Amino acid sequence: MPRRRTVQVIRTTRRTLALLLWSVVAIGILAVGQEPILVFSLTDTQIEIPQGGEMVVGLRIENGSVYEAEGIEPFLEIEGLVVQAEPEEIESLPAFEDATIVFRLSASGETPLGAVSHVIEMLYTYCIGEQCFQFFEDIPLDLLIGPPATVPVELPDIVPTESSTQTLWIDLGVLGCGVLLLLVAVVIRRRMGLRWPLSAVLILFVLGGLTYGVFLNQHEQAQGIGAVLCTSCVGIEEAQHGMPELTSAGMEAISAIDQEIELLVFYAVWCHACPFAKAMVEAVATHNPRIAYRFVDVAQEPELAERSGVIQSGRTVVPAILRVDTGELIFGAEKLESRLIDLLEDGS
């Protein structure tokens, strides 16, 4: 009897642990990050509106970073035009997802004719831990108010999407169904002693997970994560946080460089060591205008990364700084100031 009781206790513990584990997984996967880099693009950059008519234009918002953007709100007021935005605000945009805001611009019969240059002011927020940052970005918009249309103008069919809300409901639905099926199969196994329903549900998870994952391009995401080595991620070096501060000796050495030098800074959006390396190069360049630089996203320009030697033994290593004229490379962000100065002084 005592052994049987022990077995029961162990089983209950296992079940509790499993439940706890999957709850954490569920919370974890719903957890959202920070630091978005939003990319805005208009469906049409030259918009023609007839007097007394209307036109629609879509603003596509892509979140290319690993973090979620929040409270994405557009501001567009143009004298003489009635502007309606749909949706008026996107509450959140998860990593690697996109959304579209559709603006409906209506001109009255008295709106003056001619070209008008305007901007859409975008406001959004991201948070790292308890620190939140607000971003403003202006999207240029060129309008041309034309004479009243003689024939009805066909409006482009642009559908507004609030990616986060829609996909969240789909995801919650899919996960909810999965959990429900799993629970039913487990109950059948325990109460009726039938094993095949649980196996069938798990096979469904395999087929469904892989198929839907591939449909969502998650296999590419996995490959991308595996292919790029961020030096701080697996503990090759410590992630440097905060803004880099140049030493006075470093500033003198940088100012003394009298050669035109171009640097390429290779980074990945999820790399924790990269922002520091980028900021360091920016700081160095402000002290010596002869030093030019460009940031290269290795996911966007893999061929350039390969040509530049940023790929080490098949792995793209970031952050990496390349001196273009000599082809010299340095990796990582540790003791970066001295290594960067050495790189700049070599052969100068």
Add this chain to the structure above:
Amino acid sequence: MKLRNRRRIVQGSGLLLGLFGATGIGMTHLIFPGLHCYACPLAVTVCPIGLMQNLIVFGTIPYFWIGAIVAYGLIAGRGFCGWFCPFGTLNDLLAFRRVKTQDALSYSKYVVLIGTLIAAWYFADTMFCKLCPAASLEASIPYLLLGVAKANRPFLIHMATLGATLIGMVLISRFWCRYLCPMGALLSLFNRVSFFHLHLSTERCTRCRACEPSCPMGIAPHIEHDNHNCIKCGDCVDACKLDALSLRFEWPGKGSAKKGPQEKR
């Protein structure tokens, strides 16, 4: 051929897949069915634990990852630890002391797994990777030799975790697999439903306990052949003179889920 020799061949193929980058093939979309660092210069597969942490940081619902993990769990459960995982193979090669320890301690690997998930979420970083001894061996040391890494604090932390794990492996067989491996914790959830499993014939078993000392995971196979910690290595099968234990690959729908042999005791 003894099961152990067959296992060595399969373990060799696991190592081969782990180091397939030597052929010049880059990273593939495949998730490795074990603990193998994707930062390894020769890796062509993605580490499931590293990927899981990244997906938590990104806030991605990991459908592809779930599909792959459930597939591996359903095929063999912890059989991958015993037969395929390169870090498991290292554990295997250092399994000199096949000691039996308190079973309750083995639940610590679930704590590691949950801790890994929470740390990834809380710090928005792959915290487990910075301590992972597999990464120490497969990424830190190779990158030091390649000149990318330096013998800095993170490197020394990696060496400390690797050293401690190696000592643990020598003192307690399959130390990492038993107590600490988060991938083992994930696969163990599927151990009872996996196609590849350890079968016990209660008719043949005389409870002679000859299998017990052979188990590198410290399990008594004749009473808990479907234990969550069983890595299905088959050492107990080799040790059993009565052929009461066998490794089988069969559709799990066969038979009843009730009244496992260990409960009849």
